[in-house]
Amino acid sequence: MVRFFNALGAPLLSFFQYLGELVLLAADTFRSIFTHKLRWKLFLNQMVEIGLLSQLVVVITGGFTGAVFAAQTFFQFNKIGMGSATGAVVSVSICRELGPVLTALMVAGRVGAAMSAEIGTMKVTEQIDALRALAVYPTDYLVVPRALAMMISMPLLVAECIAVGIAAGYFVAIFMLDINGTYYMANMVKWTRSRDIIMGLSKAFCFGILIVFISCQKGLSAREGAVGVGRATTEAVVNSSLAVLICNFFLTMLLNIIYPAGYQ
């Protein structure tokens, strides 16, 4: 029994230490955002890197998810004569769940990996020590521009994903599955409320924060050369993706109280 708790203790302690480091990094970053001058050039670079260069990935993800979801929903609903409800189901699902979650997973893979690899390489090649030695605080220089860019870009990317997903679902439903366009649109507009969109964008903001801090923390704690950077990058993507999926459940339960689903 003692051996069991000993075996459990070390990983548990390191998990709590990791959570502590994440919270401290987040607190340090928010303090810095409000108390120190923003480096606009770095911030705009990150906006391009996170927001602009993620467009293609997000459009493809949203488009094909909306298309396939519309098709699957129609195949099931059509059996009970509810084919025209497809639009409502697709729209609400993409707004509340699929849009934010899939965009976050894609951004974690594309942007989170790049962040941790770049910062990790700077760490193991003493570039972060050089920053510190030149009296530049790494959080101000590396984390703040990324965090701000992510907080702004993620809701915009999710909005784009939702729009493309709904549009793709519409085209598949109307032109491939021969659903009546008027009923499709009427049901979709009737059942999709602004709170569904707000919920999706709120989730996007939270997921952006998770991804940026997990990825930056992994980069900043990278060790042992190329192997360490590789490990940090992998862990950043895996941990960000898991955090997004786990937090999504709790956010859904919480936000459903504030923005309840359905036609009310």
Place this chain on the structure above:
Amino acid sequence: MIAVRSLAKKIGQQEILRGVDLEVATGETLAIIGRSGGGKSVLLKHLVGLMTPDAGEICIDGQNIIGMNERQLGAIRKKVGILFQGGALFDSMTVEENIAFPLREAGERDPKALQAKVEEILEVIEMEGQQDKMPESLSGGMKKRVGLARSIIRRPSCVLYDEPTSGLDPVVADSINRLIRRLQQRLGVTSVVVTHDMKSAFDVANHVAYLHEGRIYFYGTPIELQQTRDPILQDFLLGRSDGRGD
């Protein structure tokens, strides 16, 4: 300028520093010599607050830097430049951007003034016309010289050098040594040079400290070191590996 008292540091299970005591007077050049892996670079990083000791004190201009947070250390770091072993250049920036970085961070925005200062310092490090190159296309010696230019462009009162001549050919190594001497003579810069290159140590230093088993084993002038009969120092100076001094 720099005073180190009873500095101790353990990394993992290994005791790297076991009570280092050291003083560097304003305007002097101290060479810290010792065997590879003996803790010289660790000691140097402590001097600018890049590592935190387990015990001891480090005073820069009378201010104890132990216990200061990163932002408080910023003021100290503006006075102390450091040249890293590999140069530690920012690999996404050109030579010019690397050198101008400390000035930009200090608020200098005028491109002409920045360019003039960069050109002036490129002349000092004998790298005129190389400002548009990326670090990856520079040789080891060039990287060190650019790193040095970056660390001195803000005119710090003290510069720390981590193995400034390691891995360089004798001619480039000599040019770095000349540069260190020139900084001391012209600008009165206090310097701490960590090296195991004895020629470099004798060339640039007013005093030499030998770090052995985590402590300062010898402190004296280069002439006193050359005249010593201590077997451990003799082994190091003559490059003997049969351990007659042990």
